[in-house]
Amino acid sequence: MESSFIQGLAHNVPYEYWMHEKAKNSSSKNKPKPKCAFFPSVFDLRFNNNYWQTLRSSNGTFYLYGAYYDSRKIIQQPVVRILGMIDRLEPTVKSNCLFWYDIAKDPLVMPVVEYKYVWNKKWGNYKQGLLQPYLMTCNLPNPADLVDKGFKLGQIPVSVSLTEKGCEPPTNNLLINNKVPAEKKRFAVCVKGLDFLQVDLSVRLVEWIELLGLLGADKIFLYELEVHPNASKVLQHYQETGQVELTPISLPGDQPNLPGLRHLYLKSKIINKRQNELIPYNDCLYRNLNSYDYIALLDTDEVIMPREVSTWNELMEKVLAEVPSNKSPSSYNFRNVYFWDDAEHSHTWHHDIPRHMHMMQHVYRSYNYTKPRAFVKCFHDVQRVMTLHNHFPFACLGGGCTSHGVEPETAHLQHYRGDCQTKKNCDVDFKQFLVKDTTIWRYKEDLIYRVDAVLKKLGFLNEDDDGYR
Structure with missing residues (x-):
């Protein structure tokens, strides 16, 4: 024992x-x-x-x-x-x-x-x-x-x-x-070291995890530097259900690991932060070589959203049918589009959706996508990639890396942010061109039911509170 x-x-x-x-x-x-x-x-x-x-x-x-x-x-x-x-x-x-x-x-x-x-x-x-x-x-x-x-x-x-x-x-x-499961599954999601000591993302985490489950993620692998106690409670719940595997991690060498100080270090040393993130990404890949067909490296404010079908499995069937038979891409990349955190609330709330459902409430996005191959996220073919970066593979087996770009009409990366990742020209290129995109509402009934059930079980929502205000 x-x-x-x-x-x-x-x-x-x-x-x-x-x-x-x-x-x-x-x-x-x-x-x-x-x-x-x-x-x-x-x-x-x-x-x-x-x-x-x-x-x-x-x-x-x-x-x-x-x-x-x-x-x-x-x-x-x-x-x-x-x-x-x-x-x-x-x-x-x-x-x-x-x-x-x-x-x-x-x-x-x-x-x-x-x-x-x-x-x-x-x-x-x-x-x-x-x-x-x-x-x-x-x-x-x-x-x-x-x-x-x-x-x-x-x-x-x-x-x-x-x-x-x-x-x-x-x-x-x-x-x-050398983990070899009895049955290989389809999709795993890997998340770099969570570093949210003072920010309570617990409710948003529940919505994100439940949405990925509806889309077809078989398991989510998260690495933890430091999280808010409420978020820790959420992650513990999902570990018990088997939907999540949480691995604590630290920074090696002389880098600071005192909570708070480490957060400031990673915030100010961006390149060091990016290099450290490569350890959990690639550990997640290699721990799951025999367990999944595809791995996606996502942040907790990102979702690969099918637009013509309902699940990732259906999406990949459609995408693979479009790839020439003589091609074997090492990854399949999805264009990035910003869903603005504040745009909807300057207008009104959607009254048939609980206010705590962040993604469901925020359905105004930029009309323009970021440039092809910029800020994309991928489904990586586990049998072909050797080393991974946040957006693309670094190295692949059997030759160079090739990535198939999925058309935005088929699926895209919904990125929920208050601002662009690079703020230069953000207003001109993205924020002034808004479009309402309610694709996520396809999952409305199931997602609301699942999220509220978990929030009530964890004590974040009263039994008689439906979240509509």
């Missing part, structure tokens, strides 16, 4: 395996001394800010967040990926993966074959000494070597340690994610 609880908190540490094997091997006498390295005790690992493990090399410090078994067909041979941040540009230090198959046996050592930079140097912060996001790749040992070492053919390692010299005492040991 205690082991499962701790494992749930320390999601990237092979804690349960270590405890089980330690107990099993404690009575063994004359245990052979390993020729390479001992499986490290959890208490010998060097942690950083709770959720990161470290490697201090001769040329830079590695902050490691997660490890993943990648057996997608397009890469032919399975590999293990390690996601983290390094305080070096284009690392030159040679490092190695120590694959742990059995706590009582030596690890098998394989070199890191790629440091994939998960950023664009033209976007800034391209300086030596600053933390940079990387995805590292190690090939797995040859099957014949596995058998020679006494392991089973096709056996998958339990965990991996990253070292500089190969056989040396490791300071990290990452549990290898």
